[in-house]
Amino acid sequence: MRRAVKIKAELLTLIKNNGSFLIVSHFNPDGDAVGSSIALAMGLKKLGKKVHIANRDKVPDALAFLPSSGLVGREAPEGVVDVLCVVDCNTMERTGLKNLKASKTIVMDHHIMPDNAGELWDNDTLNHSIIDPGISATGEIVFSILSELGVVIDKDMAVNLYTALLYDTGGFRYANTTPESLSVASRLVAAGAEPWRITKELYESVPYNAMKLLAAAYKTIEKDGKMAWMTVTKEMLAETGTTAEHTENFVDYPRKIKGVEVAVFFREEADDLCKVSLRSKGGINVQKIAAIFGGGGHAPAAGCTVKGPLNEVTRRILDAVREALRKS
């Protein structure tokens, strides 16, 4: 079976020849960012390196179960490190961190590079970085780097990397799930990652008040033709004692309805402001719809923040979705 990711010899040499490392990732870190950062740190420590992890934001509660999650600090260490590893992120801007001092920089990422990549990174950095949007998760890159370096993946590293893979492939469900993702997953389970334990932490640990919020939100689901939508009001959050972060992925629920091509989730932020998430199951590019309202994203998943009361925003967005469906 072929290796998940081809690792450049220059990158391996750089790691072997240096002693101190700082690992950073994007702010608001997700499972791939946190899991990849921790696994990389654990692997480098096994090789006798001095390693720090810094993130602008704290590890989300849902990921606190990750072994060694305490390694993720909020600030960079003083002084100059040998190598800065920018993980699951490909611009310094996305790290939210400033004035990091390092002799060399490696980027390990699977997001699409911005057009001005040449201005953001020097040639030396680009030469030994791994940036490949064809890879489903940064965890696969870290797995391959550590394997090439001869690091034996132990159970704690496997749990971190398995979580990284699960997170970015939607539990091996999204279109980015490749033979390599599943092959790496297979080896991580062999190394001690337990799918059911990780599943319980990631998908079966919904706080009771968040479940009550979801119950209220389910009642709002409506469907019209090939679009369906769900709404959460300020009142629903207040009544259940929940916050906006509990609504993450709520847009997935209306998407599950048979025959639905576009799903929308509306969250009332204030009397005059709504957050809108859009998902497409296939043919419709929802990034184009979000762009009309000043938002952004990708063809299958986009979002925007729209001024106006909930009922008016709902009407305007649904009109735009209806128009996109009509034209398709």
Added chain:
Amino acid sequence: MRRAVKIKAELLTLIKNNGSFLIVSHFNPDGDAVGSSIALAMGLKKLGKKVHIANRDKVPDALAFLPSSGLVGREAPEGVVDVLCVVDCNTMERTGLKNLKASKTIVMDHHIMPDNAGELWDNDTLNHSIIDPGISATGEIVFSILSELGVVIDKDMAVNLYTALLYDTGGFRYANTTPESLSVASRLVAAGAEPWRITKELYESVPYNAMKLLAAAYKTIEKDGKMAWMTVTKEMLAETGTTAEHTENFVDYPRKIKGVEVAVFFREEADDLCKVSLRSKGGINVQKIAAIFGGGGHAPAAGCTVKGPLNEVTRRILDAVREALRKS
């Protein structure tokens, strides 16, 4: 990487040396039963064999998307076939079919054998059968048999086998997910199975009225200590125009609550009869609770049908769960 399943030489010889096959499986067939049966039939046909599939029940609507699902007939062909393949099931009783005529029989299954297996099958059959509860899905057995026979797994076979694996591992989430399950899955994706397309069919094709039923059921979720439960009444089914089959897996929803060890789903069948499903997330053996009420199942998943009005059945079951949790 080691082969998913070790296949006996006698089994391969038996297949090679015979010409006509009848494939049967358990009644109320699920994704593993249907996917494994179809993939095996397609593979044997590629080898020039004459093949029929018979099932007592029709393929469920949710699995109608499987390539060649039309191959699954309801009745066995007339006459004597060379080989009867009993797939995803290890007793003739569970097939619900009678008077099947075959010269030889092969059982391919991963369920635990009943104690009287020696009476159910002759030694010849047991010698070349594959019955191994350590395997996560019968689809893995079929994959290995076809691979050993030199059959190239095409896209349609891969979709059937991938669905079989997904079904019995809960989307690679249950504790039975092994390195081998994921390795076989990797090879099936390489052969053309598309995880996102299959996900859409299996998990994102909820009929709108079933979604409305789920919304009503969500409102009933309650939690007390380490137990949580959900209820569907006859009235809710009537109001949403749904039937009992739409409540499949509803017990998974209360199970997702953080801190819940035992989840229960109550479905009112009649004024004086309730169907109860029980799930355990860890330490509690819910089969023992179901057994008190004349039901059965396994340690993590069991069920029973209890006489009495809904409120009374609810009270009795929850008392039993509370008692089990107290003792644990």
